[in-house]
Amino acid sequence: MRILHDRSAVVDGDAFQLLKGRVHEVEGRGRIGFALFQAARSAGPIFWIVLGHDRDRPMPCALPEGVAERMHLVETRNEIDLLWTVEETLRALPVALVIAAPEKPISLTAGRRLQLAAEAGGTTGLMLIHEGRGSNAAETRWSCDPLPGPQDSTRHRWSLNKNKKGTTGTHDVNWNGTTAAVHLVAQAGERHQPEEPPG
Amino acid sequence: MLSTRPADPVGEGRALEALRRWASRYGPHAAKDGTDGLIVDTSGVPHLFGGEADLLEDLSARLERARIESNSAIAETRGAAWALARRGGGVIPEGGLLASLGPMPVSALRIGPEIAEGLTRLGLHRIADLTSVPRAPMARRFGAELLRRLDQALGAQAEPVAAEPDPPQFAVRMTLPEPIGLTADVMGLLDRLLIRLCDKLASAQRGARAVRLELRRVDRSAAVIEVGLARAMRDPARISALFRKGVDEVDAGFGIDGMRLSATVTEPLAPEQIGNGKARQEDELSDLISRIGNRLGFDAVQRFLPASSRIPERSFLTVPAAYAAPEPFPSGRRPRRPVTLFPPEPLAGVSGNPPTRFSWRRMGFTTLRAQGPERITPEWWFDDPTWRSGVRDYWRIETREGPRLWLFRTPQAASGFGDWNAQGVFL
Numbered sequence: 199m200r201i202l203h204d205r206s207a208v209v210d211g212d213a214f215q216l217l218k219g220r221v222h223e224v225e226g227r228g229r230i231g232f233a234l235f236q237a238a239r240s241a242g243p244i245f246w247i248v249l250g251h252d253r254d255r256p257m258p259c260a261l262p263e264g265v266a267e268r269m270h271l272v273e274t275r276n277e278i279d280l281l282w283t284v285e286e287t288l289r290a291l292p293v294a295l296v297i298a299a300p301e302k303p304i305s306l307t308a309g310r311r312l313q314l315a316a317e318a319g320g321t322t323g324l325m326l327i328h329e330g331r332g333s334n335a336a337e338t339r340w341s342c343d344p345l346p347g348p349q350d351s352t353r354h355r356w357s358l359n360k361n362k363k364g365t366t367g368t369h370d371v372n373w374n375g376t377t378a379a380v381h382l383v384a385q386a387g388e389r390h391q392p393e394e395p396p397g
Numbered sequence: 398m399l400s401t402r403p404a405d406p407v408g409e410g411r412a413l414e415a416l417r418r419w420a421s422r423y424g425p426h427a428a429k430d431g432t433d434g435l436i437v438d439t440s441g442v443p444h445l446f447g448g449e450a451d452l453l454e455d456l457s458a459r460l461e462r463a464r465i466e467s468n469s470a471i472a473e474t475r476g477a478a479w480a481l482a483r484r485g486g487g488v489i490p491e492g493g494l495l496a497s498l499g500p501m502p503v504s505a506l507r508i509g510p511e512i513a514e515g516l517t518r519l520g521l522h523r524i525a526d527l528t529s530v531p532r533a534p535m536a537r538r539f540g541a542e543l544l545r546r547l548d549q550a551l552g553a554q555a556e557p558v559a560a561e562p563d564p565p566q567f568a569v570r571m572t573l574p575e576p577i578g579l580t581a582d583v584m585g586l587l588d589r590l591l592i593r594l595c596d597k598l599a600s601a602q603r604g605a606r607a608v609r610l611e612l613r614r615v616d617r618s619a620a621v622i623e624v625g626l627a628r629a630m631r632d633p634a635r636i637s638a639l640f641r642k643g644v645d646e647v648d649a650g651f652g653i654d655g656m657r658l659s660a661t662v663t664e665p666l667a668p669e670q671i672g673n674g675k676a677r678q679e680d681e682l683s684d685l686i687s688r689i690g691n692r693l694g695f696d697a698v699q700r701f702l703p704a705s706s707r708i709p710e711r712s713f714l715t716v717p718a719a720y721a722a723p724e725p726f727p728s729g730r731r732p733r734r735p736v737t738l739f740p741p742e743p744l745a746g747v748s749g750n751p752p753t754r755f756s757w758r759r760m761g762f763t764t765l766r767a768q769g770p771e772r773i774t775p776e777w778w779f780d781d782p783t784w785r786s787g788v789r790d791y792w793r794i795e796t797r798e799g800p801r802l803w804l805f806r807t808p809q810a811a812s813g814f815g816d817w818n819a820q821g822v823f824l
Binding site for chain 2: 375
């Protein structure tokens with residue numbers, strides 16, 4: 199069995215780095231923003247695969263710098279063609295990031311096939327899924343929503359709900375698409391863990 | 398009833414060209430002669446058909462079978478064959494040029510009607526008459542053209558058949574002694590054909606954009622597989638990989654005993670240095686686009702190009718990635734635009750201007766902050782049906798629920814106030 203070395207090589211301190219050669223999932227109303235954030239951080243061709251009747255399309259003029267010219271938009275007729283295209287693009291070596299927006303839940307078999315394809319090509323996959331339509335094979339699952347914020351801010355809550363090789367957590371960030379870096383917003387003190395016993 | 402059709406010189410020329418290619422079976426040099434004739438240099442050929450008369454018979458029989466009416470003649474010179482073919486046809490035996498051409502009218506010499514008329518006025522009606530009059534006054538009176546045509550017809554001046562070079566044919570074929578039916582066998586033969594085809598392409602410095610494989614079955618039916626390529630190429634291994642799926646799906650019937658491979662669309666492709674890492678990456682990317690294109694259609698893989706327009710839908714172009722190279726988008730200051738764009742979706746339950754409360758996609762929103770309006774005017778030089786409602790006032794609305802939306806109103810629309818639409822979502 200082949201051991202993937204880069205699996206454990208998660209960069210410390212960079213919570214938003216998606217593991218290479220795996221397929222990840224993102225849900226919520228801010229999922230496209232998160233996908234664009236990942237696109238801005240990747241280097242190389244990007245494939246955005248949508249269903250033909252999907253109305254939400256990226257608008258090239260507003261994408262982070264350098265993303266629009268690297269992006270290929272693939273329109274597929276049905277769900278099966280979409281999964282086939284995702285598998286083919288994940289398997290291709292030069293592709294850096296594959297973003298796909300399926301409509302139906304991804305079965306475990308399909309999810310596992312996509313993981314194998316991503317491993318073969320060393321490509322990162324990111325599936326834009328609807329709430330609760332993910333696959334158990336996904337490496338991580340993010341839930342992203344835009345947050346209302348003060349003037350001149352573009353707040354997002356990116357929470358990592360599932361992670362096969364690491365911890366989960368919620369991050370509030372400020373990202374307006376001009377750079378590949380984000381500003382973390384200090385959490386307003388709402389405690390998720392019980393208080394440490396005194397003494 | 399008389400049926401009339403407009404003349405189609407292009408189609409006729411193409412048909413004549415096809416006939417010319419066929420006529421090269423009677424001699425290596427076959428050329429078109431005017432718009433309605435073919436000339437073949439049959440030197441050294443007739444004995445293969447059993448003689449000149451048999452050759453003509455074979456020719457007319459074959460043309461008749463193809464329902465083409467024809468007149469043909471064989472003579473020592475091109476001029477004589479031209480004259481005879483238009484006056485009954487047949488064979489002029491060797492040395493019989495003057496005897497056969499002599500009684501013909503002077504117009505059989507491929508000369509203009511005004512020269513022929515002038516000759517007739519002088520009482521020179523037949524070609525034989527021309528041979529007996531002094532040449533110098535004739536040349537002075539009618540020009541050198543008449544004497545050249547006369548000499549060419551009678552063999553005093555050579556007139557070779559100038560066959561134009563055949564355009565390169567990017568097609569190879571293979572006929573098998575025994576039928577085959579296994580995918581692996583077909584792929585093996587395909588690889589051998591591809592090497593020959595790519596050699597042909599390389600010698601002409603061209604690359605294929607579409608390749609077509611015809612598999613002829615024993616019962617004379619044929620299966621056709623066509624693949625398109627995202628980029629002009631002539632690499633056998635990469636083209637072969639695209640055929641695998643199609644070959645797998647073909648029904649071999651009682652077996653395949655012939656294959657024909659042709660590059661149906663070609664483009665110039667200069668030799669390139671290999672071993673360059675970037676070029677290899679581009680190759681792999683174009684292979685991927687070919688694979689996707691052959692399943693979903695080449696229009697399905699798109700790429701964005703910048704365009705200069707203020708209209709959001711026309712501020713970029715979406716073109717098939719196989720037919721356009723990437724172009725950088727302008728960087729620097731640009732108007733704030735949403736990251737996703739969709740066709741306008743009307744809002745419901747709008748109150749206020751700009752709206753303070755509305756619902757979109759069955760979700761209710763309350764406005765936290767509104768920026769705008771940004772007025773965008775339709776481009777009068779394009780008639781875009783979606784912009785017939787006049788100018789649009791765009792607002793960037795931050796909602797208390799989170800999403801930042803791009804809404805617009807059409808103040809000039811007939812329905813008056815209240816018709817708010819959403820067209821995009823900001824980061």
